[in-house]
Amino acid sequence: MEQAKLRELISQMTLEEKAGMCSGSDFWHTKAVERLDIPAYMVSDGPHGLRKQDEEADHLGVNDSIKAVCFPTACATSASFDRDLLREMGEALGKECQAVGVGTILGPAANIKRSPLCGRNFEYFSEDPYLATEIAGAHIEGVQSQNVGTSLKHYLANNQEYRRLTSSSEIDERALREIYLAAFEGAVKYKKPWTVMCSYNRVNGLHVADSREFLTDILRREWGFDGYVMSDWGAVNDRVKGLEAGLELEMPSSKGENDKLIVEAVKNGTLDESVLDEAVERILNIVYRYTEQAKPDTVWNMNADHELSRKIEEECIVLLKNEQMLPLENRGSIAFIGKYAEKPRFQGGGSSHINCFKVESAMDAVNNPAYGIRANINYVEGYEDEQDEIDKELVRKAVVAASQAETAVIFAGLPDNFESEGYDRKHMSMPRCQDYLISEVAKVQPNTVVVLHNGSPVEMPWIDQVKAVVEVYLGGQAVGGATVNVLFGKVNPSGKLAETFPLRVQDNPSWLNFPGEKNRVEYREGIFVGYRYYDKREMEVLFPFGHGLSYTTFSYSNLCVSANAIIDTDTLTVSADIKNTGKVAGKEAVQLYVRNPKGVANRPVRELRGFTKVFLKPGQTKTVTFELEKRAFAYFNTEIHDWYVESGDYGIEIAASSRDIRLEETVEVMSTRKLPFTVDFNTTLDELLDHPELKDVMEPLLKNYMPQVVNVEEETEDDGFSAEAGWTSRKDEEKKEKSAAEEAINEEMQKSMMEQTPIRGNLSFGDGSLTREMLAEMIEKANAVLQR
């Protein structure tokens, strides 16, 4: 509807109708105003399938939702490193929504995986904000191409389930910007979700639902968000404050209670009616965007979407380990061990839970002639789902089956009750009965493969005992078919990890501060989340971020950068050739990391700044290209509260994983921005000498005022090396007897102390020739230079 018409319509609404428009009529609908022909529209979960509750809606749902298709969950889809794939999945979801009259599907969820223990990690994409926001953006683009809205959630810093309604995520400004906001930023700026869902939790003490800074200043003003913000279900804290902050729609209904507060506030003058009008306009804009072009005739072909679900999962499966074991030969006898071969775990519990119209297990697939499995597959249960305790009899039978077969494939993972919305994991282990089963089977069967169904990393105490590990994640309702296609080589795996698998949960950077104390969780690791931490600490991990194997091999060559020196406003174009050097066709997720210079700012070793997925036939070569803008080199500088590129040499790394860098070039990037700098009595000598503009101007001044300091500076620059005499001069020096004073304070210490001494220090440590007035004059001159 045209804006003018919409405003005209709003002007006809009563105060009560307008306040009512700012909350749901029930669990899933906005309100209609019949007398003005204003329609209601429906929202539904999301994100990896449609959970549309009919009639008797009850949120998390004792009541079933309609039959639908469960696509792979976010933990899997992010591993595809494939934007096109997510777009395709989004399009399918959008069509499904059109077919059943849902105007906005709730998701995707871009929250950072801060800890492997977050119960909801299966719904989240990555520990890396760039990957998360790019994949979320592609999902949004796909859904919205069908004129159906998305709700990017849970904005912001909802990284755990423990006390999610009340807990405050205490995060420093830089980590907020570089990690937690960044996960949403790209998707909002470039893919324009129709709605954003504000999270339950507080950030730095304030409910996000009440935060003008997050809901208006950053989301709308900085990022250009033009849809409406809805609350997570029950996230409204202070309705009037929230409305003013930028929270337009309360979900679900608060049975009129909060609407009344809005009416009262307008009446008593504490809320400007224009704020309410604007909120209603934003909501109705979206309602009409959908309803005016609704396509109720859309046909939902569930079988086609089931096939698509399998195809997507095939692109997401990550081959973690393979000692010439996979693909399996399609003959002989193979034992399929473990409950999940017959009854896979393929989705998580809670609001995203799909009522699947069918589920395809690995056993279904091997028994389906369409898969062409000729090998003799013998299934044994191995363990009971949702159990931790070891059932010796089940293990015994599995060991017998494994020893009688040529190969054993164990279908393992995390049961529903080990990870879910609503609570966090207690540890990173798989059930004991499964760990035990794997190690017992591997003792008798050297050809053991493990297939993992889980929403987040697990510890693998048996890793050295098995020949191959396949991570299928929570892979949607067709996971069994996709797994069988990968196991037998019909599909060449191409997924890569969107998160690090640490060796043990204690290695994770959030370990000491997760999930916090009562209502407060301090993000003390700051920006060092996931690989940013493990790399900085040079720690061994089980599987690094970006890791994933293939049945073929790829070579990387010919790295080209468009320039070796740029300024931070330039765009750098990077290209490299990727060749399939193996015998089968395959896809490679190529990653670009920028290696940060050793500058003043404390930064991660490297950060993901680009990725692309390329399909190659055997022997084929393709060139991949990336464009890097300022943000690829920048960090968030909290002095200027803005992105800033430190001048220096940056590494451009083209990689197969964060720990498998194949090509590297160095590019010098010069900052175009001056950081504010004022000289005062506490400015240190090295700050004066290091400053590009001050150095020349200040040196004569310093020599004049502080000769002894500058001389030390010059003397210590002589490291004792001379071209003619080599190092001998230093050795000669060393031979000289040192005075007691020299022994107490060596040159390095003296230099370091001088450099770090503030200007005022000269009054105490200088030779007395400098007066306070002289120093003040010098400071004034320096500041005059800075202001020029």
Ligand code: BGC
């Ligand atoms: C969840 C959201 C979900 C909403 C509606 C909340 O409990 O956090 O992700 O979209 O319920 O079901």
